[in-house]
Amino acid sequence: MWLEGERASRSRWWDDIDRLFADLPPPLFRQIKLLEYDLAIRHSPTGQFRDVFTGPDASPVLSIATWLLDDLEVRSSAARDAIERRLCIASLMLAARAETIEGMRDPGGLTTDDRIALVQWLSDRALGEVARLIPREAPFWDVQAAIASEDAARLAAQSDPDPNADLTGEPETFLHSPFAAPMKIVASAALASADRDDAAARILEMLDDMSQAFQILADLASMQHHLQQGQLSYPIVFVARAVRLPLRPRPKPEVILGAMVATGSVEAIVESAAARLRNAQRAAIDLALPTFGAFLSDAEARLDARVAGLRSGAGPREGVSQRAPLLMPATPTVPQALGMAEGFLLADPTFRESWETHREGMLGRREVASRFPAGLILEILCMRGLDVRGAIDEFLDFTVANEFRYYDHPRSGVDSDTIGVFLRLRPHATVGGDFDRSATPILDCLERNVREAGSIPVWITRCAGTERAESSVIALGEACGTVAAHLLLGIVSLSDERGAMVTIGAQSLLDRIGSVGVAANVNYPSLYALGVFFRLVQQLDAPNGPAALRGIEQARSALTTELERAVSTSPATAQDGALLILACHEANREDLIDPAWLVQVQKRQRFDGSWIGEPFAAAPNRGRSVSWYSSTLLTTALCYDALAR
């Protein structure tokens, strides 16, 4: 009986829902498309969106209005059709809203904060549908406001839990169904529109019991995931209580899962869900709601079969629809994200996508490229312990063959970034000695430049063979402290014979940082520069660092002020989050890292393991213009580095 009502309601109104979504502007349409799949994966027995919240194993979120109108014997009419249609749409909007909020709150999921626009649209649209049915002075709106306030308070408490809260209380404290409020609002609206508010309080209680029963099962299925994320739920607290295990600090996931097995808590937890279904069924019978009664009876029978299967170890019988697993396996998010990222980063040993490749006719050639960004990626990968020696050898070989020019063109200038990354990668190559000899002439020329200028230049001039480049090319980005820091990080470890160059260059940069802070950077994102500057300051201040440098503390202090200011604002993108995390690590200020930044990085990873490229440096484009250089490989490497620390 309930099944027919469910199918009939869906087949009548689903096209309206499809049309509603199809009319959305592109950004919201993209969000709702993902939401459709999320709902289907989590709440549809077939995996199809049209079947969400169907069958005896799911909260009948979308069927509440139809079933109530059937059970209250509201006769078929155009008016009833209008009520059913609008409340079916409102149900879906409210359930979708609840699912989106749950997704945004899940640190291991992929629902990003920008879905707040969708939450807003779903809320407005749901109440808009109800408002067409119920006059604004009706008592329903007070009921709706109370339910919405209670739900908002639940969300606020979950989003900002009291760190001193008593965790020894009843497991029920942690039992919150996101679908309770949608069901109760729609039920209240259906009762109001049928003029049958008299039994509303008991019907809402029945719905509470029902939604709690399904939530217990949902929480049981997600138990490993919640444990990995450090979240508490009804089953977790239930098991901890059974074995008197403290929940502060959080026990390891395996301990709670093992305790659940040892104490036979699964059956008890499932039984607590079944008891709620029985309560709801009794209420349905008392309230003369036969459709609800029949559904709850079937849902309870399914649960009984599950418990019997648990005792016998038997799977579902042949011909019986596949039930969702009682416990869903969950993979820890960070190790999985790192594995995916490694797969992406190592797929092409040349890292070609990261090359700064110009096809606008730079230097009179159809294609000119700088491989410098690939060097930054290699540096990150080898620092994280990946074996990229072959790729480093190839990168260094090319750099030598290209005579340390930034671009692969004879008229390109030689630059400090290229020399710096060459020197930093050199210790990680297979054959270091040959590369040392290759760098000697360019280091001699660099040293002359540094002594003459009293600082480290971005572009190195008057070296043998570079005259052609200097006569006809406008070189951009001079006086960049980050480029100087990149170079110093490479030469600081060289033998003492370069000590004078290090001292001159480092002193000049320290003075500049002490004076203007991160504004000493010209060419890179400020957060990236902050990390590089901190890394350099730590190395200069190390016991084996260069002697007789002044102003290290002033520079560190200026950078710390900048870092403390930076952490007070929320990073907007994955790369910004990663750069902020890296800067905190380089500053040895892990205490400043907000776990929300890691979540932000994790949530923006794509299915191929990458993070989409974000602006990293300005690059010439079409003659006398510049545009942002961005690389998916480089952004991925930075995000990978931040997650791996």
Added chain:
Amino acid sequence: MNDQDTAQDPSKFYAMLGRALTDSSFRQRLTNADREVQRGALVEAGITGNDAIIDQLNMAIDAIDKLAGTGGTFAANVKAVT
């Protein structure tokens, strides 16, 4: 951790059962008919496997097997979206 320790602080024992539930290869070693293989798996979990602990383990493993084999399987997962 030995028998007495397990009684006083069962966390390691629970952790071993939890790992058995989520790691099928570890579970296979724990349920191996060869007691030495079983003991090796226990040692890996930080438990010195005497016969009493192994008996406790065998009782719990039955529950794990049933839990892993009911309602789909614990290894079931979403394989495809489309």
